[in-house]
Amino acid sequence: xxxxxxxxxxxxxxxxxxxxxPLLDAALLIVARERGCFxxxxxxxxxxxxxxWATLRDKVAAGLLDxxxxxxxxxxxxxLGLGRAPCDTLAPLLLSRNGNTVTLSTALSEASGATLGDAxxxxxxxxxxxxxxxxxxxxxxxxxxxxxxxxxxxxREWLTLGxxxxxxxxxxxxxxxxxxxxxxxxxxxxxxxxxxxWGTLARHxxxxxxxxxxxxxxxxxxxxxxxxTRSWAEHYPATLAALLRALVAASEWLAASPENRHQAxxxxxxxxxxxxxxxxxxxxxLNAAPIRQRLYGAGMxxxxxQDALHFxxxxxxxxxxxxGRFSPGQLAACYSPVxxxxxxxx
Amino acid sequence: MPSPLNxxxxxxxxxxxxxxxxxxxxxxxxVICRLTSPASLNEMVARHQPDVVIIDMESPDRDTLESMALxxxxxxxxxxxxxxxxxxxxLQAALQxxxxxxxxxxLVPERVKAIVEVAIxxxxxxxxxxxxxxxxxxxxxxxxxxxxxxGLLMKHQSCDEEQAYRMLRxxxxxxGQRIAEVADNVIDVLERLNLTSPQGRTADKRGPRS
Numbered sequence: 388x389x390x391x392x393x394x395x396x397x398x399x400x401x402x403x404x405x406x407x408x409p410l411l412d413a414a415l416l417i418v419a420r421e422r423g424c425f426x427x428x429x430x431x432x433x434x435x436x437x438x439x440w441a442t443l444r445d446k447v448a449a450g451l452l453d454x455x456x457x458x459x460x461x462x463x464x465x466x467l468g469l470g471r472a473p474c475d476t477l478a479p480l481l482l483s484r485n486g487n488t489v490t491l492s493t494a495l496s497e498a499s500g501a502t503l504g505d506a507x508x509x510x511x512x513x514x515x516x517x518x519x520x521x522x523x524x525x526x527x528x529x530x531x532x533x534x535x536x537x538x539x540x541x542x543r544e545w546l547t548l549g550x551x552x553x554x555x556x557x558x559x560x561x562x563x564x565x566x567x568x569x570x571x572x573x574x575x576x577x578x579x580x581x582x583x584x585w586g587t588l589a590r591h592x593x594x595x596x597x598x599x600x601x602x603x604x605x606x607x608x609x610x611x612x613x614x615x616t617r618s619w620a621e622h623y624p625a626t627l628a629a630l631l632r633a634l635v636a637a638s639e640w641l642a643a644s645p646e647n648r649h650q651a652x653x654x655x656x657x658x659x660x661x662x663x664x665x666x667x668x669x670x671x672x673l674n675a676a677p678i679r680q681r682l683y684g685a686g687m688x689x690x691x692x693q694d695a696l697h698f699x700x701x702x703x704x705x706x707x708x709x710x711g712r713f714s715p716g717q718l719a720a721c722y723s724p725v726x727x728x729x730x731x732x733x
Numbered sequence: 734m735p736s737p738l739n740x741x742x743x744x745x746x747x748x749x750x751x752x753x754x755x756x757x758x759x760x761x762x763x764v765i766c767r768l769t770s771p772a773s774l775n776e777m778v779a780r781h782q783p784d785v786v787i788i789d790m791e792s793p794d795r796d797t798l799e800s801m802a803l804x805x806x807x808x809x810x811x812x813x814x815x816x817x818x819x820x821x822x823x824l825q826a827a828l829q830x831x832x833x834x835x836x837x838x839x840l841v842p843e844r845v846k847a848i849v850e851v852a853i854x855x856x857x858x859x860x861x862x863x864x865x866x867x868x869x870x871x872x873x874x875x876x877x878x879x880x881x882x883x884g885l886l887m888k889h890q891s892c893d894e895e896q897a898y899r900m901l902r903x904x905x906x907x908x909g910q911r912i913a914e915v916a917d918n919v920i921d922v923l924e925r926l927n928l929t930s931p932q933g934r935t936a937d938k939r940g941p942r943s
Binding site for chain 2: 559
């Protein structure tokens, strides 16, 4: 990190480091860097690939990273002190909507008859009925990515649709996304809920089948956000505004043509970013059923507290189970569009 | 003298793990298990019931460990150890050294702190040793390729040498390859990228004319 300048509108910081986890929805950060959107705003940004969400979170909280791609519920969980000491954190921009899949191992999908249907309840009930049937003693082990994540909450909601008790009928574990496919193939887990490209990759290599999507469960939900600490946002307001404008420009560039999306996929496949995990993709499938991952389009990037209500409820329950009290004010502060509006409206 | 604590150590740098283990045993603790890439951390924790888990901060297993605090009803629940808010120096030292720690609820913070300090010191010592070793090995061909890959990554990501090394190490972890193999691939991809970049082509075309 470099030295602050003191111009009214130029960024206080010229050099930034932002964290990301290898997932398709790191795309806006990667495009903004490779396409030069950050540079256009006077920012020199390095992207730091992180192996665990917990580590990314701790580095942002301690100031080792200026900001990061975060799971949408993460800024709220951090602000409320879930999983670590409280740290006021903001989500001034959405990096993606949708993108999660519930994927079961091919063996479990075949045995239970759970396949992707028009509604997620169909596959959930198929798995539930099979689990309640005779001779199916072994509890399936299902993975999600992090305790405070849409993936965790969506997996629980899907299980509940099938009358499956997440505590008793299955075993839940957390694994980092890049480990999901290998764990599924080796039989270490029997299914997972994770973001793209991991669901599609599991299907592509024959290890698993997609049986429900996050969009089916929570239509058009915020999935990843840009996360910065409140103290960082207060110290570097012009840098934050420049960052937000660069990401909006990256999103508009991605929307402009299929050729641009093709180019974006080539950038994603570079070793510092997603590496081998996107080699099987011929194009960046965006806005396509059933996953409907969105990285651009009307209202895509602007955060609102209403959007965060999907995951505010499970977070409030987790907090109360640990003896805390949920604060609606904190929800409104985390997902307020005030920074986004200030940066993009002239 | 206080009773020894059971410590689970998760680190895929075998030499560093041995250094931490030795130091903790010298303090009178029991280091239950030294794992390199555990297949199932959940089962390890359930079986060995550690009081403290010391884990390499860059390990992908941190998320698994963290979920146990929330998901496991009957098992001990490791929670992330944070030196209290006032002691941010220690927190920074731990982050810089790459140490993170999880403790079972109710343990006296001072005892845990002493253990984390030992781990930080050993991680730092190992880091210095590795730098010394790197210097000595600089002539080796493999090292040269790693240096070349680091250089390309530093240029591509405008990051420092340590960050570039970590990037290579993370790629190696994810791919299950040796760092030198990853370095070869990184050189291959990034050099090809430089050759085909618009700037590269323009330079080639203009070359003969000027």
